[in-house]
Structure formats: structure tokens, C-alpha cells
Amino acid sequence: MSSSDIHNRKTEHLTLARDGSTQMRSGNGLDSIRFEPISLPELDFSEIRIDSTFLGKPISAPIMIASMSGGTKESEKLNERLAVAAQAMQIPLALGSMRIALEQPELKKAFQLRHIAPTIPILANIGGAQLVEAGGIQRAFDCAEIAAADALIVHLNPLQEALQPNGDRNWRGVGNAIKTLVEESAVPIIVKEVGHGLGTTSVKQLVDLGVAWIDLAGTGGTSWAMIEALRAGDLQRAEIGTAFANFGISAVETLNAINQEPEKYASCRFIASGGIRSGLDIARSLRAGATLCSAAKPFLDAADKGGEAIESLVATWCEQLKITCFATGSRDIESLKHARLLHAQ
Template identity: 35%
Template sequence: MISDRKLEHLLICKNYDVNYKDKTTGFEDIELIHKALPEVHKEEIDISTEVFGKKLESPLFITAITGGHAAAKEINKELAIVAEDKKIGLGLGSQRAAIVNPDLIDTYDVVREYAPSTLVLGNIGAPQSDLAEKAVEILDSDILAIHLNPLQEAIQPEGDVDARGYIDSIAEICKSVDVPVMAKETGTGISGEDAIALQKAGVSFIDVEGAGGTSWAAVETYRADDRYMGELFWDWGIPTAVSTVEVVNSVDIPVISSGGIRSGLDAAKAIALGADAVGMALPALKGAYEGQKSLVDMVERFNESLRIAMFLVGAYNIEELKNSNLIIKGETKNWLEARGFDTKAYAKR
């Protein structure tokens, strides 16, 4: 059953090491240029942003995590309370389970009960165009996310490996719902070429969700009887920093950088690379299990470390941070230059 699988995913993410082994996000190769004369007052730094008319107090999104099992209701409630209080975006896991089994709807719509005004993102799979309108209705979502997870499907014992017609289905979803649509990967990144195709299909946002954080090949490895394929593809994907640069330089729609983001410093680097916002999933899930204080502490640490990074580069707001100078080095530089991107353009802007 779908709900059983969702519970397995939650418990595995909570209890096992599901991080990439040898591949990193690439943010260790991004160096922001320190300003000894920042000429800003740290307490006046504005980290707020606006997404489709909704003012968010931070560029942090809690990206798609959970739903579809009774155990997820309390987690989503905890996440919603904090998202509403801190005015940050909140994404949920795939809603297919609730559409197939209406008894599970309350594991999702509990979010709107406790987060009536902040930005909420619904979620369906790319081939599920027939579920799009119902998904938006269940959550009263502001944005509908379409998740792309070919690696997970390939490793998953019950995975759907027929990926034909994804672009046509995404285009149909964009036309059928009355909210903006976001395309998001689930931990293996999006290339510049795929980003262009997604924008042409009509999506309004792209969440790169790159490699270096949670590996869904790892999650599915723990579920499989034969672990060979999961172990083999554990580190597959485009590092988050690389994917962020590729997508930002290929499309002209807002980009969320996620996948292994663990601090406001990571976020500052992602935004300086051109992202409009950042997402975190696993730290929020673990925080939800630990309770409200842990979640609040996580968000506050994120916001404060972002402010410090902005102070040190002399940026008063997110737009100024996006124009900060930085150096791209190491494997990230090698990857990007091999793909034809000019890494020196970021050094003096």
C-alpha cells in the first residue's frame, strides 16, 4: 500500500544514514568574498522575500517531506505551526495517497488548519495530471509542485519506470490548475537543458533539489531485498551547487536551491549563485520528531547564520546578496566549465 511505503520512508529517514556517501553538494567549493568594510548594520538586514504576493520572513522553504500515512499527521501539524509562526514556505509530500484513499486527507489538510496564511505547496508526480486539480483543492495550496524522481522509481521495488510523456503531462497540469506550478527534483538535480524544457512546458518555478543531501537511492536501498542497485546508484546525481548554476543560467523563472542545504551560510552561497530561495527537508523532518522547540531553533539558527553571511558580504537584502562576489573552485568549477559555464563571471560583478 502507498501509505505503508510512506511510513517506511519516514522511519528510514529518521533512523538511518541516508546522506550521499562520497558526493557533496558542491557548496564547499563556493567562497563568498569577505568585506572588511561591509558598511551595513547587521540588525537592519532584511532577509524577507515575496512569492506570488505572499510576504515570507525568510527565503527558507521546508520542502516536500511527508503525508499519506496516519503517522504523518502530527509531523505536518508541527511543521505547519512553525511555518505559520516564522512565515516560511512549507511543501508537503506526494498527495496521491490521499486522493486514492480519502481517509488520509487529514494528514495533509491539517497543514491549512495550522498554517492558514503562509505559503503552502501541494505535490503530485509528473504523470499524475488527472490528480492535479484535486491536489490543489485538498490543500488550498498556493503552488502545486510536480516532483520528478526517476532514480527513486528505478531503485524502488514497486517503482514506475515508464517516463514517457512527462513533459506533455506537466504541460497539461500547468494548463489545468489555477495556481502556479513548480517542478522539483527529489535529490538528484536538474540540468540546464531540462530546466529549459520545463519552462517551455509552463512551470513558474524550479526547485533543483540536487545531489549531496538525502539520497533516495539510499532510502530505497534500505527497503529492498537486493541492495546491489541502491548501493551502486547511491551517489548518482548533479551536485546542488552545480544544478543551481545550470538552472539559474538557463531559465528566467524563480529558482529554489535545495538538496543538502544545512545552514544559512549554505543558503547565502546558493542565493549568491542566483537562487531566489532555498529548501531544507531532512533537518526539518528530524526537528518535527523532536518537537516544536527543535524546529523553532532550526529556523532561527538558519535565519541568524544567513544574516551573518549577508553582513560579512555587505548585503542589506536578498537582491544585494544575489549580486555578491564569489569564487567557484575545485570539482564544482571543473564540472561547470566542462559544461560551458563561465565561473569567472561571479568573481567581480
């Protein structure tokens, strides 16, 4: 695929992701996590702590801006805006796929945000299918270096690639390539989906390959099948894509399944995402077993309004998360993870 094809595709992705019709109709599944309200919390709200650490750095809340963009003029501005806000709010920032910077080195700048965000975790990003191309492993290391990243994300999106015009359809050897990355990378490797989720079969494979962090990127939010269906440009491809609009598994479904056999996955920590739209969603995801949550679309919408809107979104989610702690008698994230739940009768 040529650089101009990648450029056009990225621009179309940004435009279509803003469109409400590319959000999944199936919910994020988090309504199933029901906290018991605690009416005598024995807490002073001002003492509630939601800060923690991620990749060895302090963060103010377990919220990450998910991988989105980079490489086009529009997304260079978006990345800068996200980086300024992430630094101000002290939350991690994941960059979008850096493939374009490898093909067009003059576009590296869009991914070089360390001068704007010196103290937060920044995560580089590359597609799983790119790892098996010639020189793929070295190129992945280059991405981490270009971004001065604290970790490298590998995204697994076979469904999207199959639906995408000229998408990567050869996924042979991707697992082995991830194993090599884990063994040889100077920074931690994080593996994610892009919104259709990872079930326990894939999660177990990744754990066995030595992956220590997985972002489940499940259903309930942005639907890449719908985005590709709308991009298709011909009726047949649109029909093929639309059938998969709500395909996949939510992060909470996978976390619930993991909780049935926790010893199998003990070496791995999980980031919940896919339709995270409030601090209550974050609280529920943490209670279901996630260490952190990430979101893309809400940050895209906020960034369109300006840097202040991004900071305001983070502040809203932090306040909702703290209120959930208060209303469940949890003094911090660790106690929230053990808060009492209501179970279906």
C-alpha cells in the same frame, strides 16, 4: 499499488530518511561558492533584511520546508507540527506526495493544514508518473484543492521509481501532462526532483513547457537510491540501488551551468535544495542564482524533537544568513546576490 502498500512505503521512507547512512557522501558542492569577506561593511546589523515574497505572500526568509510526508498517522502529526512552526516563523511549507489522499479520501485530513497555517504559502505535491494515469490531471488539481494550496508541486523521480519495488516505470507522456497542467492549473506549477538533481537538459525542457518555478533538489543530502536500497529486502535489489547512492547533480552545479546562458532560462526561477544544512548554505545558493532554498531532512530531525526545535532551526539559519549578509557587506538578499566572490586562481 494498494493503499496499504503506499502507507507502509511512506512509513519506511520516514524511518530510513532519519538514518545517517542514507545521506549522500558527496557534498552539496556549495564550498565552491566563496564570499570575499568585507571588513568595512558600512552596515548596522539591525537593518539587514532577509524577508521577501513567495507566491504573492510575504515570507520572513527565503527558506522552505521541503515536501516530506502525509497520509500515515505518524506523518499526520509531523505535518501538523511543521505547519504550526512554519506559520509561527512565516516560511512556506511544501507537503509530501498526496497520492495516498486520492486513494483513501479519509486521509485527506493530513494535508488540510490551512486552518493551522492561514497566511503562509502551502504547496501541494503529486508525482509526475501519476499525471499520466487515468484522470491524472484532474487528480492533480484535486490535490491543490484539498490542501487549499498556493501552488502545486510535481515531483520527478524516475531513478527512485526504477529502484523502488513496484515503482512507476512508465514515464511516457509526463512532459505533455506537465504542459497541460501549466496551461490549465488555477495555481502555479512547480517541478522538483527528490534529491538526485535536475541537469540543464531537463531544466530547459521544463522551461519550454512553460514551468516558471523549479526546485532543483540536487545531490548532497538525502539519497533516495540508498533509501530504496535499504528497503529492498533482497540482496540483488540492494546491490542495484547502492550503485546509485551518490548519482546525480548538485543544485549549485546546475545553477552554475544556467548562469553561463541565463537568457535561455530567464522565464524561470529556481529553488536550491539537496543537502542545505545551514544559513551559509542558503546564502551561497542565493549567490549562485537561487530565489529560495528548501530542505527536508533537517526539518524531519527537528520535528522529531518537537515544534520548538523546528522554530529554533529556522531561527539559527536566519541568523547565519544575516551574519553572511553582514560579513559580505550586503544589506538585503538582493545585494547578497551580487556580493563579491573569491575566484580560484
